[in-house]
Amino acid sequence: MTVRTFLIFGTLVFFFSSFFSARDVCAAESNPYEERMKLYKKVETVTHIPWYYLAAIDQYERNVRMVRRDLPKPDRAISIYIPPEVWVGLTNPNLEEEDPAIIQFFQGMGVDGDGDGKASLKSDEDVLYAFANYLLSYGVDHDNIKIGLWNYYHRDRTVGSIASYAKIYRHFGRIDLDTNVFPVPLNSNHSYRSTWGDARGWGGRRIHEGTDIFADYGVPVRATSYGIVEIKGWNKYGGWRIGIRDINNNYHYYAHLSGFAKGIEKGKIVEPGMVIGGVGSSGYGPPGTSGKFPPHLHYGMYKDNGKTEWSFDPYPHLVKWKRMERASLKKK
Known part of the structure; x- marks a missing residue:
């Protein structure tokens, strides 16, 4: 093999290996369902709040934020929205506070879920863990989770919708359930x-x-x-x-x-x-x-x-x- 042939061959190997590696990375990044499910399961392991309830809450919040003008549009893997004043504590003068100890002092909802020493609203894991931690104060069974949800949302329909989503997710064991069909058979008159x-x-x-x-x-x-x-x-x-x-x-x-x-x-x-x-x-x-x-x-x-x-x-x-x-x- 000549030096020129070797260089061409090496370049091609590098190109294709880089191409497929990049493709694999893009594929992983482009599958939000897998990313969310990993977070749900991880937080479930720590808090024992069932993953399908975490998924249901996240999905409900995502739906609401997509159609409401008074809420920011979802732009992260986890779409649960916790107002800054609730996160840091209602009497906390610093709405950007990320110190878990100070947030706890002001009885805020924010916690450090990813272990980086900060309780950040910009961290999907922190937000999901914070909501799970809130529900944990009521219990991990179906009835107590519903009580916690009602005390948070103060709306029966919201609690009912989240409970329904949880039932659906648990039944199918997955969250990628966006398929639709026409309401009558296509071959019908x-x-x-x-x-x-x-x-x-x-x-x-x-x-x-x-x-x-x-x-x-x-x-x-x-x-x-x-x-x-x-x-x-x-x-x-x-x-x-x-x-x-x-x-x-x-x-x-x-x-x-x-x-x-x-x-x-x-x-x-x-x-x-x-x-x-x-x-x-x-x-x-x-x-x-x-x-x-x-x-x-x-x-x-x-x-x-x-x-x-x-x-x-x-x-x-x-x-x-x-x-x-x-x-x-x-x-x-």
Whole structure:
């Protein structure tokens, strides 16, 4: 081998080894789920607060911060937001205090979770450990954790949402649960268009809070996301309907069903594609009323921001999910 050949070969080896090393590093850095899960498990080991509760709290806070204008947008692996005055202590004059001893003196929430001698709001591990340490003062079991959450958030729906997320995470054993599908099978005969905000007259003047997907009677209706059934039963407007809360603080409303799938009950954990009922024409009257309009699925979406809940147009999401599901099926 000549010197020139050796140099070229060495350069190529260095290039490819550097390329694959950089690719591996980027892959690790680009997977936020793995990074978060490592932190949840690490803090669980120290505090015995179940990782799925830590994940649920973090996810709830991430959802809220994404839609609230009075809170900073999440920009770190852990999205739990603890106000500076709560972190350092309400009577502490220094809102940037990072000395754990001084913070403890002022009865602040901040602690040193990563062992660097500082209690920093800029440290994901410190923040996560601080919240876990707060819950630890109540206990590590389900009921006491819920008491701690209520005393922190002072809102029943928030506590309920976090408990639901925890149940979902525990059931699946992972946190990367962002897959969505279209609410009726793609091979079914169906049609839909954007009708959110249109006027509705039955029962008084109101707007249409959803998208109508017209399909044959009995066509399977599927859960569009991972979530948990919050409501099942009759509503005079929506007829037989189901409400499902997903891990992104979205409430999915399925109405005018012909009936419910076997095993679908309040508290049931669902996943994308799971059949929850069938297309029907129920509603606009007392229980059992049906046939006042053509069979269709009314699909609505609502967002909770930690203070209130509002309806938003599901049509763009339906278009996106349908496109993504088609692409996924083509790969199989």
